Amino acid sequence: MQFKPKSLILGMALALSSSALYAAVSAEEAAKLGDSLTPMGGEVAGNIAGTIPAWTGGLSTSDDRYVNPYANEKPLFTITADNMAQYQANLTPGQQALMQKYPDTYKINVYPTHRSASIPDSVIASTKENALNATLTSDGNGISNLNEGVAFPIPANGLEAIWNHMTRFRGGALERTFVQVPVQANGSFTPVKINEKMSWPTYLNGKNSDQDNILFYFVQQVQAPARLTGNVLLVHETVNQITQPRQAWTYNAGQRRVRRAPQIAYDAPGTATDGQRTTDNLDMFNG
Structure with a gap:
């Protein structure tokens, strides 16, 4: 009988466990989506206490607009x-x-809990394709075979759950204007008004192969106070940041110069936050 070195056996075991860790789910598991699980992978049933209702399909639109059915609701x-x-x-x-x-x-x-989320049929279909085909790559730092929608609707580990947050459907493109207020220890503050736009490549005209590794495009512009007005941040967020790191540029309105911004990552201070938020805190988890 020939014995294999322990290190080789251990290496084979790790390789097998890693491939299982990053494998897509079976067709039987994927069939739960839209049945016992919502199309995005949540539990259809409500909780035992009755404080969280069952999901029944979410809100529908009227003339491409959502009507607030809870406008007259009072706090419990x-x-x-x-x-x-x-x-x-x-x-x-x-x-x-x-x-x-x-x-x-x-x-x-x-207020009462409502499960009002609804998803377009096309995203429901592509999310099911993700369940069957999407896998983690580069030690979990990238995804292969990714379609629009949640990458891993039936996640097997924490890495897949984090990717679900980053790949969730947000309408294809979005824009928001908000005010953030970094408050100093002495109570003083200066409101900072910011406009942000995001778009996914499939919702832009002229998609090409250069966008295959792009998760979304992001642009942020400061609109107040005057000393910061006009400062811009542009980000091309990549799916696999090992093969292609995040691409970022900043425009300083005072200097009228555009610079590459590799520091827009990890624990670098967020835009106009006085160091009270880091880049990877944006959207709860970023990068």
Whole structure:
């Protein structure tokens, strides 16, 4: 009998476990999507307590617009500094600290839970294709065979769950204008108004092979205060950042210069945040 070296046996075991870790689900598992699981992989059923209802398909549109069916809804109850002990198990340490520091003004209105999300049929179909074919590559830093929609609707590990967050359907393209307020320890602050646009390659005209590794395009422009107005950040977010790192550029309105921005990653300070948020905190998980 011939024995193989322990290191070789261990290497083979790791290779087998890695291939299983990054494998797509079976057709039997994928068949749960749209049955016991929602098309995006959530549980159709509600919770035992009845506070979370079953998913029944979500909201439908009227003339391509969503009508708010909850416009007249009232809070079930309100959490304040006076009754926060009753709900302490459901409050974060930060929420509790805010109630203690601002007992007269900070409160949380709690409304009924609704599962209103709905997804276009084309995205439902491509998400099921992802379940059958998408796999992690480059030690989990990329995806192969990715279509539009959630990459891993039936995730097998934490890496796939994080990729689900980054690949979730957001309408193909979106725009938002918001104000962020970095507050100093002494209470002083300057509101910063920002406009952001995102688009996925499949929703742009003239898609070509150069976009095969692009997850989305992102542009951010500061609109206030005056000292920051006109500063722009442009990002080409890649699917596999090992083979092609994130591509980013900044435009400084005061200097009228465009520069490559490889530092727009990881724990680099976010735009106009006074160092209170890092780049990878944007959208809860970024990069």
